[in-house]
Amino acid sequence: MAEAVLRVARRQLSQRGGSGAPILLRQMFEPVSCTFTYLLGDRESREAVLIDPVLETAPRDAQLIKELGLRLLIWAGTPRSFLYPPDLSLLSLPVNTHCHADHITGSGLLRSLLPGCQSVISRLSGAQADLHIEDGDSIRFGRFALETRASPGHTPGCVTFVLNDHSMAFTGDALLIRGCGRTDFQPEALDSLTFLPLPWPLGFTVSTVEEERTLNPRLTLSCEEFVKIMGNLNLPKPQQIDFAVPANMRCGVQTPTA
Ligand SMILES: N[C@@H](CCC(=O)N[C@@H](CCS)C(=O)NCC(=O)O)C(=O)O
Ligand SMILES: [Fe+2]
Numbered sequence: 001m002a003e004a005v006l007r008v009a010r011r012q013l014s015q016r017g018g019s020g021a022p023i024l025l026r027q028m029f030e031p032v033s034c035t036f037t038y039l040l041g042d043r044e045s046r047e048a049v050l051i052d053p054v055l056e057t058a059p060r061d062a063q064l065i066k067e068l069g070l071r072l073l074i075w076a077g078t079p080r081s082f083l084y085p086p087d088l089s090l091l092s093l094p095v096n097t098h099c100h101a102d103h104i105t106g107s108g109l110l111r112s113l114l115p116g117c118q119s120v121i122s123r124l125s126g127a128q129a130d131l132h133i134e135d136g137d138s139i140r141f142g143r144f145a146l147e148t149r150a151s152p153g154h155t156p157g158c159v160t161f162v163l164n165d166h167s168m169a170f171t172g173d174a175l176l177i178r179g180c181g182r183t184d185f186q187p188e189a190l191d192s193l194t195f196l197p198l199p200w201p202l203g204f205t206v207s208t209v210e211e212e213r214t215l216n217p218r219l220t221l222s223c224e225e226f227v228k229i230m231g232n233l234n235l236p237k238p239q240q241i242d243f244a245v246p247a248n249m250r251c252g253v254q255t256p257t258a
Contacts, residue, residue, distance in 0.1 A: 033103035042142020058106030108252035125157030154181030
């Protein structure tokens with residue numbers, strides 16, 4: 001069994017890094033699907049995790065990981081916005097990480113570009129991966145760990161990753177800055193999302209729970225109002241959905257394209 005698998009410990013939500021060490025953090029952008037990819041690393045052990053890689057930018061991410069002298073343990077399917085929460089009670093409720101509909105994950109290609117790294121996604125996503133995680137699982141990298149919080153709503157398999165010092169949360173499409181992910185892909189998940197009502201990104205890349213609670217218009221809606229609004233967004237289908245979802249159910253493209 002690979003080391004990365006062993007590093008995913010079950011039910012360790014209360015565990016903290018406690019080192020106070022500064023984490024290596026890079027936020028990267030993929031402009032076609034407007035996806036943020038996050039690289040988190042431990043400067044001491046050089047172990048790293050990549051959240052939400054995109055197929056087209058996987059070579060960029062692999063190069064950066066090599067340039068920084070990092071060893072990628074896993075990638076993790078997830079978010080496009082992150083929060084610095086003064087109060088994590090909101091985030092202990094459904095937020096997200098999921099099988100994407102707007103782009104093909106870069107995870108399959110990264111497995112080829114960085115041999116030894118392993119793909120990770122939630123079991124509830126139903127997608128293939130080297131490693132499936134569930135609510136409460138902790139993904140360790142060096143002195144840090146990401147705690148997995150189930151956050152259905154945008155999709156039933158969405159999860160949010162909370163850094164174990166509780167300084168950051170990677171929420172994905174369920175909770176966007178001033179927004180939230182659409183709920184018409186899997187409407188049965190809507191109930192859970194009503195706890196985290198929100199609107200849409202305005203170009204911001206970082207926010208806080210307090211800020212969203214205050215400034216995110218949908219946080220003040222009643223459940224009924226929220227359900228009504230989400231049911232009447234009438235958004236067009238994501239352009240890549242018809243081939244991105246089937247590909248992502250197989251962990252993306254498995255071999256480098258010519
Ligand atoms: N135009 C984009 C798709 C836009 C879209 O549907 N985004 C999703 C998140 C990605 S699955 C979403 O939940 N949007 C919320 C909203 O309020 O728009 C494309 O064609 O890729
Ligand atoms: Fe999505």
